[in-house]
Amino acid sequence: MDLFRRLTIITIISFLIAVFFPCLLCSCTTADGVYYVTGRQREAVPVEEVAVYTEAPQNYEVIGIVTASSEIEFSRQSSLTRAIEELKIQAATIGANGVLISGTNTSTSGMVHVGYGIFTDISNIDVSGQAIYVY
8 A cells, every 4th residue: 555545545444533533422421410418308209209390389498409510512402411310310309309400500611632633622511590499
């Protein structure tokens, strides 16, 4: 094989690695969260029983504050969905049957060099809310 053909093959392989490696990294992202009990903690409930509210329901009690963060991968919506699911998990842990969303924020936590002078942002969606018990 001549030198030109060898360099072309190496260039193509390097380009494919530079393009698909970030996709591989992003496909492994997860959400993580934390809760803070500020009221009366209850017995844990199944996550499926936790409802999400953007407006306060009629009768409820605040059990705590929940926060979650998820890396943005292919779409902002899928990352937001993952973060909200994490909020529900945190709320269920402290016995809440609802989460009242109080805010969302997009933040950048740095950059990753993927090769050949190509950089990509590491962006997160942060979601916070109140873990509530709805009567």
